[in-house]
Amino acid sequence: MANIKDIAKMANVSITTVSRVLNNHPYVSLKKREAVWQAMKESNYQKNLNAVHLSTGKTHLIGVVLPFSNHPYFGLLLEGIATEAVKNNYKLVLFQTNYEETREVEALDMLKHKQIDALIVCSRICSWSTIKDYAGYGPIVFCEDTREQPFSATFVDHYKSFQTALHYLADKGHKKIGYCIGRSSGANSTNRALAYKDFLTKRKLPFHPEYIFKQCLHLEDGENVVSKITNMKEPPTALLVTSDQVAAGIAASSLANKISIPQEIAIIGFDNQPISKVMGITTMEIPLVEIGRNLFSQSVQNHISYKEMDVTLIERNTV
Amino acid sequence: MANIKDIAKMANVSITTVSRVLNNHPYVSLKKREAVWQAMKESNYQKNLNAVHLSTGKTHLIGVVLPFSNHPYFGLLLEGIATEAVKNNYKLVLFQTNYEETREVEALDMLKHKQIDALIVCSRICSWSTIKDYAGYGPIVFCEDTREQPFSATFVDHYKSFQTALHYLADKGHKKIGYCIGRSSGANSTNRALAYKDFLTKRKLPFHPEYIFKQCLHLEDGENVVSKITNMKEPPTALLVTSDQVAAGIAASSLANKISIPQEIAIIGFDNQPISKVMGITTMEIPLVEIGRNLFSQSVQNHISYKEMDVTLIERNTV
DNA sequence: GTACATGATGAAACGCGTTTCATAACAAGC
């Protein structure tokens, strides 16, 4: 395989000149330029990108950390990131963590080792103190409120949006409101739990721990929620479901179990995923694609910025 | 930032010895080994992976070409690929093509330029003649029957599985059977079209071009199908739907339009995605995760292999 | 005591493109 040196020899010019031709630098005479082109064609020359990366210290690769790549929530986020990446001629390196901290550290290490130029963390597991060790090796951006941290982020006010939804349900007359959440740790979940607690206090409603359904991440988890509810003496009359996927699962399972929505139980999903539209589920729209795009933009910037996105209630037929 | 040379100087050993310590080569005395460790700790040494890549000619990066990353079909495939990649200490570079040929060529170019060690094409657009130009730069594996091509693949017999499903419906008494397909070009779609034609001929059934619904890729497309069907004088009584997503969309839309399934229209989905289980949709299970795993394995092998996977009919409540 | 395997270590070549700096030629400006 020919390298830049071979081309230089063949075209009877210096390596520098070949490099100039490769990178469209203006100061090369047409004559030499053509000689180089000729040599490249003859030898089927291919740039070795690894040499470029070593030399420039950049790879045009952005890491994306997410727990599951086949979950619609992250799918939408990824779509936004990918769209913007394509536009800016960057490629994405996927780090599927399955919520294992090791995987996240691996991604951070790749930033340190210069295999990626920046890192987008869609769902964080590592502590801030761990992550701070990696500041300085390149931008790291997050999908949660980091205004107390020296890292860029695009996020949504989960406290506010949760409250909005809760009060909306309360205003419709619901007094027994529960919610479904994914992983119970994590910044976003903590905010939501707090919003729930504050809501109950404000409305002077009792706290039922059994109204909180944890581990609700996937479509199938909805089934579980419904089976739990059917076995309750005093089931909730409304449910805030932090993923449209789970909300859809609940809707489907309710149908199968002849539980009518919203008469027997009202539900509000989150994200406004396609499935919520198709199944007519009321939902809190989180502009995930837009968030993804913005995350990408932040990842290729050198300064820190914080961007909050709005959440919109979309009324359909499940409340 | 310290490099291997600095470490060598600090520890008073040669660069080679440092490299040996870095790569756990046995022939280093404990004394020197510790001196190197000490130096690495003191200077917070970090390997520059780009230098490693340049030197070794490998990146431990595998490219994955797919049209949409947020589609459950590709999500499952990706999950399988990612699982195996993690195990083997490889990372994935995502190429979301949106079915644009340029994007696929970009991925192939990255293989040529050694930024990735191999390429997994989940859905091909380029012609074989284009792709053949890239053979030799590294393994390229596919998700379709390539037994006539010098490229590895893990695939499913779409002709056979389509026929199985069609005859199953015919055996249940259906005479007006249609099908929904994603993009109409593409090897898999062609096979399915052929299976359909052969089926009609064999069963001596008439061909209704309007029973073929194209552009059925996403959940939302199901709505479209239902609205078309409701406007037909002589609608099909059964539908083969090449994606559970679309099948779910059809089921949801039918429910909204008070069309009963399977009484008025029977449907069989494909893939056995979670949604088909939740909604009780009869489906042809394609072991996507398993296929993904195998694709990965093939991508890190040096020989060409072909692996066919079985498709299984899963009977639920929509036929 | 000679022969051969094994452990330990380092110099140097290798992979390869980018970029800085120096130099030279030539045109334009005063």
Add this chain to the structure above:
DNA sequence: GCTTGTTATGAAACGCGTTTCATCATGTAC
């Protein structure tokens, strides 16, 4: 005629880890 700016070109340094090859010390074998 001299300064200054622009075009054109190449040598050399730079980014940095891996690997081959040569060398030398020990230990084991017969």
